[in-house]
Amino acid sequence: MAGERGSMKIILGITGGIAAYKAAELVRLFVKRGCEVEVVMTDAATRFITPLTMQTLSGRPVRLAQWDDMAHIDLSRGSAAILVAPATADFIAKIAQGHASDLLSSLCLARDCSLFLVPAMNRQMWDNPATRRNLAQILEDGVHVVGPLEGVQACGETGMGRMAEPDEIASAVLSALSPKILSGKKFLVTAGPTLEAIDPVRVITNLSSGKMGYAVAQAALDSGAQVILVSGPTCLPPPVGVKFVPVASAREMRDAVMANVGGSDVFVGVAAVADYRVANPSSSKIKKGGTLKLELEPNPDILQEVASMENPPFCVGFAAETGNLEENARLKMKRKNVPMLVGNLAQDALGRDESEIVIFSSGAAKQLPRAAKTKLAAQLIEEIARAIS
């Protein structure tokens, strides 16, 4: 079953289709989001991708045979889900019929957790009446099906049957497994750095990667919220399911936030918004030579502006400090009049996959030990859900 959020165990079954190579990326995504992944491969799957690759990425031995131990029953105990990706036409037929002819199908038949199948096959296999019948049967039996997609297939044909992309699969599975504690709530989240033009080719920016903001947006989505993500430039793909609003400068971010904040229940300002911008950016490239002096003027304070609206959403600010965390965070909370503020040490957090945060709310300070930002984001979302309930 799903244990503590962000540490659930997923059994990833791989069957013998061309799309098996995408399972490698899938393991990486689940591990990145704090899950333990146990890989089970059919004999045919090992013809397409090696158990060694899957073992290396999951950090655990890959299960192949059903005769070694009681794995055909025991393996799914304590697991949140079995996910079979790709699921061949042959494997879907087995599940529809209740076969237990290899380790993976036995595990599926003897499971006490959710089962997700991700079909991937040639379009004619997908359209075949036998596959249609089998699919209708597994849906009736309560199996979750993710995809397939329409598009160009490995065989060169175009049609329905392409496997869903790994990020969509991971989101669909983790979202379906998360308790919907924020169902019906609307979140507006900002993330990433801002860019302040010096001239047409140069900018002032900062080291924010956007990882924490994207993790907060993802955790809110997983908990059932509708999420708008306003983001400065990052290298991250937006979480599947958010309304994504890309911006560059602090003023663009401010305008995007004010245009989208109406109707929001929660505003989480994770973005590292530049405090200053260049007063007179040059319209042509500044030539080299001599000393260059830039005059800076203050940018709008987005969090403060949202918090001082007539009916503000529940506002959560972020403070990246280089020292005196509690003192600076409390001052910022008071100055901006926000009910919750997340403090972290900039040197420990910027650009990294992990961080250590303190959640300050009226009177209380909750220290969350060093962990993946995805895990911290899920814990923060739980705190926010408690505060607004």
Ligand SMILES: Cc1cc2nc3c(=O)[nH]c(=O)nc-3n(C[C@H](O)[C@H](O)[C@H](O)COP(=O)(O)O)c2cc1C
């Ligand atoms: C090159 C090749 C590619 C294949 N690709 C697929 C596929 O994408 N989807 C599918 O359903 N079957 C595909 N098959 C057929 C399966 O590999 C075959 O049905 C196999 O018995 C499935 O075994 P499994 O479901 O136990 O893994 C392919 C076969 C070959 C030889």
